[in-house]
Structure formats: C-alpha cells, structure tokens
Amino acid sequence: xxxxxxxxxxxxxxxxxxxxxxxxxxxxxxxxxxxxxxxxxxxxxxxxxxxxxxxxxxxxxxxxxxxxxxxxxxxxxxxxxxxxxxxxxxxxxxxxxxxxxxxxxxxxxxxxxxxxxxxxxxxxxxxxxxxxxxxxxxxxxxxxxxxxxxxxxxxxxxxxxxxxxxxxxxxxxxxxxxxxxxxxxxxxxxxxxxxxxxxxxxxxxxxxxxxxxxxxxx
Amino acid sequence: xxxxxxxxxxxxxxxxxxxxxxxxxxxxxxxxxxxxxxxxxxxxxxxxxxxxxxxxxxxxxxxxxxxxxxxxxxxxxxxxxxxxxxxxxxxxxxxxxxxxxxxxxxxxxxxxxxxxxxxxxxxxxxxxxxxxxxxxxxxxxxxxxxxxxxxxxxxxxxxxxxxxxxxxxxxxxxxxxxxxxxxxxxxxxxxxxxxxxxxxxxxxxxxxxxxxxxxxxxxxxxxxxxxxxxxxxxxxxxxxxxxxxxxxxxxxxxxxxxxxxxxxxxxxxxxxxxxxxxx
Amino acid sequence: xxxxxxxxxxxxxxxxxxxxxxxxxxxxxxxxxxxxxxxxxxxxxxxxxxxxxxxxxxxxxxxxxxxxxxxxxxxxxxxxxxxxxxxxxxxxxxxxxxxxxxxxxxxxxxxxxxxxxxxxxxxxxxxxxxxxxxxxxxxxxxxxxxxxxxxxxxxxxxxxxxxxxxxxxxxxxxxxxxxxxxxxxxxxxxxxxxxxxxxxxxxxxxxxxxxxxxxxxxxxxxxxxxxxxxxxxx
Numbered sequence: 001x002x003x004x005x006x007x008x009x010x011x012x013x014x015x016x017x018x019x020x021x022x023x024x025x026x027x028x029x030x031x032x033x034x035x036x037x038x039x040x041x042x043x044x045x046x047x048x049x050x051x052x053x054x055x056x057x058x059x060x061x062x063x064x065x066x067x068x069x070x071x072x073x074x075x076x077x078x079x080x081x082x083x084x085x086x087x088x089x090x091x092x093x094x095x096x097x098x099x100x101x102x103x104x105x106x107x108x109x110x111x112x113x114x115x116x117x118x119x120x121x122x123x124x125x126x127x128x129x130x131x132x133x134x135x136x137x138x139x140x141x142x143x144x145x146x147x148x149x150x151x152x153x154x155x156x157x158x159x160x161x162x163x164x165x166x167x168x169x170x171x172x173x174x175x176x177x178x179x180x181x182x183x184x185x186x187x188x189x190x191x192x193x194x195x196x197x198x199x200x201x202x203x204x205x206x207x208x209x210x211x212x213x214x215x216x217x218x
Numbered sequence: 219x220x221x222x223x224x225x226x227x228x229x230x231x232x233x234x235x236x237x238x239x240x241x242x243x244x245x246x247x248x249x250x251x252x253x254x255x256x257x258x259x260x261x262x263x264x265x266x267x268x269x270x271x272x273x274x275x276x277x278x279x280x281x282x283x284x285x286x287x288x289x290x291x292x293x294x295x296x297x298x299x300x301x302x303x304x305x306x307x308x309x310x311x312x313x314x315x316x317x318x319x320x321x322x323x324x325x326x327x328x329x330x331x332x333x334x335x336x337x338x339x340x341x342x343x344x345x346x347x348x349x350x351x352x353x354x355x356x357x358x359x360x361x362x363x364x365x366x367x368x369x370x371x372x373x374x375x376x377x378x379x380x381x382x383x384x385x386x387x388x389x390x391x392x393x394x395x396x397x398x399x400x401x402x403x404x405x406x407x408x409x410x411x412x413x414x415x416x417x418x419x420x421x422x423x424x425x426x427x428x429x430x431x432x433x434x435x436x437x438x439x440x441x442x443x444x445x446x447x448x449x450x451x452x453x454x455x456x457x458x459x460x461x462x463x464x465x466x467x468x469x470x471x472x473x474x475x476x477x478x479x480x481x482x483x484x485x486x487x488x489x490x491x492x493x494x495x496x497x
Numbered sequence: 498x499x500x501x502x503x504x505x506x507x508x509x510x511x512x513x514x515x516x517x518x519x520x521x522x523x524x525x526x527x528x529x530x531x532x533x534x535x536x537x538x539x540x541x542x543x544x545x546x547x548x549x550x551x552x553x554x555x556x557x558x559x560x561x562x563x564x565x566x567x568x569x570x571x572x573x574x575x576x577x578x579x580x581x582x583x584x585x586x587x588x589x590x591x592x593x594x595x596x597x598x599x600x601x602x603x604x605x606x607x608x609x610x611x612x613x614x615x616x617x618x619x620x621x622x623x624x625x626x627x628x629x630x631x632x633x634x635x636x637x638x639x640x641x642x643x644x645x646x647x648x649x650x651x652x653x654x655x656x657x658x659x660x661x662x663x664x665x666x667x668x669x670x671x672x673x674x675x676x677x678x679x680x681x682x683x684x685x686x687x688x689x690x691x692x693x694x695x696x697x698x699x700x701x702x703x704x705x706x707x708x709x710x711x712x713x714x715x716x717x718x719x720x721x722x723x724x725x726x727x728x729x730x731x
Contacts, residue, residue, distance in 0.1 A: 064655070064701035065694045066662035068673050073694065076686035120290060121338035121397075125404060126328025126356040128321040135355065139342045154565075161567035165666055172569055179577065186581030193570045200565035 003187065010178055010191055017174035018195055020088070024170060025157045027092035032099025032156070033149070039100060040107035045133070055104070062101035068162055070098055075166040091163035091170075095156065102152060110145035111137060143214060150207035154200050161196075171195055241266045241439050242287070242408060247296035249282055256282045257293070258463040264408070264441060269434050271442045271450040271471075274460035275486055280443045281335075283460065284412050287441070288330045289323055300329065301407060328356050331401030335413040337393045339385040339400070345372065346381040349399045356404075371399040375429050391422030395429055402433075409433070409440040416445060447490055451475055459483045505688045512679055512692060519675035520696060526592055526661045526671055531654055533597025538604035545609070560602045568663050571595045576667040592664035596657060603653050611646035644715040651708045655701050662697075672696065 043055040062070065074097075075090040085093070114137055122132035164173035175192040179185050242264040249257040256279045264270050272280045285291040287298055289306035298305040305326050307315040318326075339348050350368035353359040359367065372378050375395040385393055394414055401409060411430065415423040427449050434440065434453045444450060450457055451471045459467045459474060459482075467480045478484045544556040563571075576591035586594065615638060623633040665673035676693040680686045 060702060060705075061694075061698070064659075064705065065697045066659040066673065068662040068665065069690055069694050069697065072673070072677065072680075072686065073690040076680060077690060080684075080686050115338075117334065117336055117338035118340065121332075121334060121340070123320055123324070124288060124290060124327055124330075124332040124334075125352045125400065126324050127352070128324045129319075130321070131324075131355055135351065136340055140340075143342075158565075158567035161569040162663065164569070172567070172573065175573070184581075186578045189570065189574045189578040193566050193574055196566050196570055197562060201561060204561065204565060 003184075006182075006184060006187060007191065010184075010188060013174050013178060014171065014191060014195055017169060017171045018199070020168065021157065021160050021170040022199075024088060024091045024095065024160050024163065024168065025153075028095035028099055028160075029153060029156055031092065031096025032103050032152070035096065035100035036103025037107055039104035040111065041133070043104065044108055044111055045129070059101045059104055062098050063105075067095070067098050067159060068165060070094055071162060071166055087163065087166050087168040090166055091160065091168045094166075095159060095163070098159075099152065099156060103149065106145050106148045106152070107141065109148075110141040113144050114140050146214065147207070147211040150211070151204075154204045154207065157200055157203070158196065239266045240264075241268070241301060242441075243297075243299040244283075244287065245297040245299070247283065247286055247298070248294045249279070249286060249291060249296075250294050256463055257286070257296075260296070260460075260463075260465055262458060262465065262468065264439060267437045267439055269438075269440050269442070269453055269455045270458060271444060271454040271456075272458045272460055273444065273447065273450060273486075274466075278460040279463040280460050281412055284410050284441060284443050287408075287410060288327050288332060289318075290332075292317060300326070324356070328352070328404055329407045330410060331404045331406035331408070332410045333394070333397050333401050333412065333414050335417050337385075337390075337397045337417075339393055339396055341385050343384075344381070345377065345383050345385065345388070345396050348385065348396060349403045352400065352404050367403055368399070371402045372396070374402065374432075375399045376425075389422060390418045391425045394418065394422075394426045398426075398429055398433075407439065409438055411440065411442040411444070413443050413445065445490075447475065447487075459486070461486070501687065504685065505692065508683065508685065508688060509692060512676075512689060515679060516672060516675055516693065516696065519670055519672045522589070522669065523658070523661050523671040526589065526596070526664060526669065527654070527658045529593045530596035530600060530661070531657055533593060534600035534604045534653075534657070537597060537601030538608055541601060541605040542608050542612075545605075560605070563599055563602050568595060568599055568660055569666060571599060572663060572667045588664070588667050588669045591667060592661070592669050596660060596664070600653065600657055600660075603656075604650065607646055607649045607653060610649070611642050614645050615641055647715065648708050648712050651704060651711075655704050655708075658701055659697065 039055050039058065043052050043059075046052055071090070071094045074094045075085065075087065078085055078090070118136055118140065119132055122136045123129070127135065160168075160170050161172045163170060164176065167173060171192050175188050178188045182188070240263055244263065245261050247257050247260040248255070260279075260283055262270070272283065274280050282291055286293045286296075287305070289298070292306065297307075303326070304315070306318055306323060308318055308322065310316050339345075340351070343351065346365060346368050349371055350361075350364040353364040353367050354361060357364075369378065369381060372381055375398050377392060377395055377399065380388060380392060380396070385396065388396065398414075414430065415426050418426065423446070427446065430440075430442070431449075431453055442450070442453070454471050457469065457471050457474045458465055459480070461482050467474060467478065467483050474483070475487065478487055541556055541560070545553045547553055572591060572595040575586060575595050576588060579585065623637045624630070628636070661671055662673040664671055665677065668674065672693055676689050679689045683689065
C-alpha cells in the first residue's frame with residue numbers, strides 16, 4: 001500500500017533540493033581542487049619554512065575537527081563579525097575549505113609517488129624546478145591522484161547533508177521541512193536516502209570502473 | 219700565462235682564460251653523505267673532443283663524481299669549471315661563492331647532456347616530445363624547429379620510426395637510445411653517461427654501445443662511467459680508475475688496461491677478466 | 498584579537514562545566530559505535546569470503562548501498578523514520594546503530610586489506626614446518642595482521658570521533674549540540690565553537706601523531722609502505 005500520490009507530491013521539492021545538493025557539491029569541489037593543489041605545492045616546494053608550516057597547520061586544523069564545527073564556525077561566526085553569507089555560499093565555502101585540506105594530502109601523496117628519477121632527468125635537461133613540476137611531475141601525478149579525488153567527490157556529495165544544519169535548502173533540509181508539514185517521516189526519509197543512493201551509487205561505480213581502466217598494463 | 223696568473227684569476231673572477239682546448243676542470247672534489255665520505259679529493263680535466271672513461275668497483279664513487287659535474291649531487295667542497303665558467307656556484311657581492319638554486323642552475327645544466335642508468339624517460343610524452351621538450355622549453359625554439367631537431371637526433375640513434383610511440387612500448391635498449399637523443403637535442407658541450415648499459419638485458423647492450431661509439435667518432439666530448447671494459451678500450455682517449463673515493467690511476471687505455479701498475483687496479487682487472495665484465 | 502581571547506577566557510570555565518558531560522557523551526558514542534562496527538565487520542568479511550556464490554555479491558551490494566547514503570540520512574531514518582513502522586530507539590542508541598553500521602563497512606575494508614597483505618607463503622611455510630592451522634593463525638598470521646591493521650583502525654577511530662558530531666542533529670547531547678545551545682544563549686558563536694574545536698583537536702591530533710609514530714615502529718622489517726592508502730581511508 002505505497003502512497004503513490006504522496007510520493008509524487010514530494011518528488012518536486014526533493015528534485016529541487018537535489019539540484020541544490022549537486023550545485024553545492026560542484027562549487028565546493030572546484031574550490032577544494034584548486035585550493036588543495038595550491039596548498040600541496042606550497043607545502044612541498046615553497047622555500048620559506050613558515051609558509052610550509054602554515055599550510056601544515058591549516059591541514060591539521062581541518063582534519064582533526066569535525067566538519068560540522070567548521071560549518072557552524074563559518075556561518076555563525078562570520079555573521080557575528082558582521083559578514084552575512086547566504087547559507088549556500090557558506091556551504092560552498094565551508095565544504096570547499098574542508099575539502100582542500102583532504103585533497104592537499106592526496107596531491108602530496110601523488111607527487112611523492114612519482115619516481116625521483118623523473119625530477120632528476122628534468123633538471124638535468126635544464127628545466128627549472130617550476131618547469132619540471134608543470135611539464136613532467138604534475139601531468140603524471142594527476143593520474144595517480146584521480147581515484148582518491150573521485151572518492152572525495154562521492155564523500156562530498158554525502159557531506160552536503162550537513163549543511164542542512166545551516167539551513168541550506170538541500171535534500172536533508174527539504175526532507176525535514178516536508179516531514180514537519182506532513183508527518184510522513186518514514187516515507188520522506190526513505191525517499192531522501194534513495195535519492196542519495198541514486199546519485200552516489202552510480203557515481204562510485206563509474207569511478208571504480210575508471211580506476212580499473214586507468215591502471216595501465218606495463 | 220703563468221700559474222700565478224691563472225690562480226689569481228680563478229680566485230678573483232668567475233671567468234678564467236685557459237688554454238683553449240680544456241673543456242672541463244674538476245678540482246679537489248669532496249662529497250660526504252652524512253658521515254659517509256664518498257669522494258675524497260678528485261681532480262681531473264677533460265679536453266674538448268676528449269673521451270674519458272671512469273671505471274672502478276661498486277661504491278668507488280664514480281657515479282657520484284659524474285653527478286657532481288652537473289650538480290645533481292652538490293659537492294661538499296671542490297670546484298667544477300666548464301669552459302671557464304664555475305658550475306653550481308655564483309659569486310656574491312662580497313666575493314664569496316654561494317651555491318646556486320636549482321632554478322639558477324638550469325641554464326648551466328642545459329649545456330651538459332646526461333644519460334642515466336635507468337633512462338628516466340617521461341612516460342606521458344611520446345618519444346619525439348621527450349626529445350623536443352628541452353629545445354622548446356629551455357632553448358626557446360618554436361615547435362617546428364624543435365621537432366625537426368628531435369627527428370634529426372632520433373635519426374642519429376636509429377629510432378626515427380618510433381618517434382610517435384610512448385616510451386613504455388619500447389625495449390630497454392630503445393629507451394636508452396631515446397634518452398641519448400634527448401641529451402643530444404640539448405646540443406650540449408659535454409655528454410655524461412652514468413652506466414648507460416648496466417640496466418639492460420645483455421642482448422640490448424650492443425645497440426646502445428654502438429650509438430655511443432658513433433658519437434665518440436664524431437668527436438664529441440664525453441665522460442662515460444661504465445663496467446664495459448672492452449668498450450672502454452675501444453672508445454676512450456683516457457681511462458680513470460677510481461676506488462674508495464679517490465683516483466688511483468689515470469692513463470691511456472693501453473697503459474692502464476695492459477700494463478696496470480697499481481695493485482688495486484690489477485686486482486680489479488683480474489676480477490673482471492675472470493667474469494667477463496665486472497658486476 | 499586580545500578582546501576575543503579575554504572574552505573566551507572569561508566564559509570558558511562556565512562553558513567547560515557544561516561541555517564536560519557532553520564530552521563524555523561524545524566519547525561514549527565513539528566507543529560504542531566503534532565496538533559495534535568491529536562486531537559487524539567480522540560477519541561482513543566472512544560473508545565476502547564465503548564460497549556460496551550469492552553471498553559475497555550480496556555483501557558487496559550491501560556495502561555499496563551503505564556507503565552511498567550520508568550518515569545524517571541514515572541517522573534520520575533510524576531515529577525519525579523507524580518509529581513510523583513501530584521501531585523506536587533513543588537518540589543515543591540511534592546514533593550508535595547508525596554510526597556502527599556505516600563504519601562497519603570501513604572497518605571491514607581495513608581488515609580485508611590487512612589479511613590480504615600477508616603473503617600466502619607465510620601460512621605455507623608454517624604449515625610445512627609442522628604447525629597446526631590454529632597455531633599458524635595464532636602465532637604467525639594474527640600478530641602480523643594486527644600490526645598492519647592497527648594504524649588504519651586508529652585513523653578510522655579518529656574519523657568516527659569527528660562524525661559523532663552529526664548525532665547532534667538527532668538531538669544527542671554530545672559536544673556540538675551542547676555548544677550550539679550555548680551559542681544561542683550567549684550569542685558568542687566564534688568563541689564557543691573555537692573552544693569546542695580545540696576540544697576535538699586536543700583528542701584527535703595526539704591520536705594522529707601517535708599513529709604516525711606507530712607506523713614505522715610496526716613496519717620494522719617489512720618492505721611495503723602504505724601511506725597513500727591511509728590518506729584515502731582517512
């Protein structure tokens with residue numbers, strides 16, 4: 001006895017919420033990728049020790065404190081000092097900053113995985129360290145970093161559920177509102193879970209497939 | 219040009235007017251890794267067009283010595299001089315010599331071509347791109363000129379047909395020849411070979427040695443670290459025998475290999491002769 | 498800046514007395530969930546190793562499904578959704594179940610990597626020498642497997658500690674919920690959340706340093722390093 005008409009009633013708001021979830025995920029992903037790569041480069045290659053230390057501090061702070069704390073700090077803390085961010089902007093910013101910490105470690109591991117001989121031959125040929133990084137190291141490191149980056153992407157989509165706590169109109173927040181109005185707790189939350197499933201399961205299957213494909217046979 | 223004059227110039231300026239056919243001078247090279255002293259005072263020179271081969275047992279410091287020339291290993295002390303220019307160090311305003319950073323070293327390294335034991339080709343680039351990268355990014359050539367040069371160099375090492383392949387599809391011997399082409403594309407003053415055939419299957423060694431022989435016949439200046447004693451005899455103008463971080467004996471192939479004087483050299487040659495090549 | 502520190506310092510004692518029991522809840526939540534995760538991971542692994550064909554596939558699907566749903570959604574389902582069909586758990590228990598189920602999949606992964614990393618040869622060599630399968634397991638396989646498995650398990654524990662914060666959203670009185678209440682009373686979000694952040698940091702960071710110290714100790718004599726994998730799991 002599945003209440004089809006109820007499901008249809010919920011379909012529209014949940015679909016809109018899913019769009020917001022994707023939007024926030026994409027925004028945060030872009031920020032995390034760009035910032036994460038920059039942080040990794042700074043941490044591994046910058047000559048000034050203080051800068052390398054600052055990056056390390058940044059990463060440790062974001063990796064040892066829950067995301068929810070950071071999101072609250074950002075959203076409520078900024079409001080307190082007078083900066084009013086929309087909940088979506090705060091979500092993208094917060095998740096992006098948190099993600100940058102994780103991705104910087106992924107990138108650093110990928111740099112490390114490139115055989116030192118690659119760097120040596122680049123320098124021997126007369127490339128400067130930054131040229132060597134851009135033309136030789138990074139193109140190879142990307143491939144190594146892609147699987148963990150893919151995993152991060154899926155995790156990020158799940159983490160967007162947290163921004164319900166700062167009132168961003170994504171899936172969980174919308175689900176909660178629907179429940180408050182209709183009391184259909186079981187149905188709504190099941191639909192929400194299924195929605196995430198529909199997004200994340202195919203995505204992680206695709207990523208795993210690409211991972212297997214990109215393992216080049218030597 | 220007397221000794222004092224040369225010494226005075228060496229101390230006061232970077233450029234020295236040397237007899238014109240000396241290409242490289244290595245003076246009193248020392249290198250330690252922590253407490254381990256690997257080079258204990260190496261001095262030698264290489265003339266333009268000369269082929270110098272360095273031989274010696276494992277751990278004698280031959281590779282370290284070679285890698286110190288383009289400052290891939292920074293010496294603990296000592297001076298490397300290429301065509302009158304000091305490698306790896308620049309003079310500060312107060313007259314002291316300071317070690318250069320990798321970025322500053324780049325133009326100097328571009329003049330020295332190095333071939334590594336493990337080739338270190340760049341796997342994400344085609345063979346042609348591997349060879350053409352340096353001319354484009356360092357020598358500033360445009361793409362067409364760089365590709366033309368690359369194709370010329372690949373022809374020299376007899377690999378023109380592999381230009382569009384990726385390194386992983388080539389045999390070890392082919393990869394090493396590409397590495398040689400890559401070094402040649404730098405149009406370097408000096409070629410350094412660090413045990414170029416030690417990592418190759420025996421049947422592939424010949425094709426690489428053949429190419430090096432051709433380069434030697436062209437009159438290129440080169441320093442070759444190798445275990446292939448027979449090859450050394452054919453190609454070298456001068457052989458240096460190193461052991462324990464110092465030069466033990468130096469001389470023409472005939473005098474060194476046929477009439478060795480030093481007991482350690484005699485022992486080394488005996489060990490090689492009993493096993494074919496040294497291990 | 499000085500202002501900030503002095504305000505924080507003046508309120509800290511009061512806030513800390515309220516955060517103290519909340520910390521207890523957080524730690525209790527962490528340990529109970531972790532134990533549940535360990536408990537559920539073993540059957541998962543046995544299921545995957547099972548020779549009767551449908552079972553490993555079912556386990557894989559189960560793990561994929563659990564890993565595709567956010568922890569918050571699972572917690573909501575358990576705490577708010579289940580009562581709709583007659584099953585009611587307290588907030589704390591819902592949190593333990595939710596976190597335990599999700600983390601059992603991560604622990605199962607760690608255990609599998611640990612067992613796989615051991616060479617088959619070890620087992621064969623000890624059997625050849627005359628040890629019983631049980632002895633082999635007890636004295637050769639187990640000690641080595643434990644060595645491999647402990648660092649990633651500790652990292653998983655740290656991750657779990659952080660994720661207990663999600664239970665705040667199903668009204669468990671742990672650190673984040675309590676701090677949010679304090680925020681709405683005092684209107685000093687920056688201060689209270691920085692304080693709470695420091696509390697989490699004070700627990701998690703030493704643990705991660707410990708893991709970093711532990712790894713080389715445990716890997717003495719082994720050839721493979723495994724740092725990039727750790728990063729991904731964490």
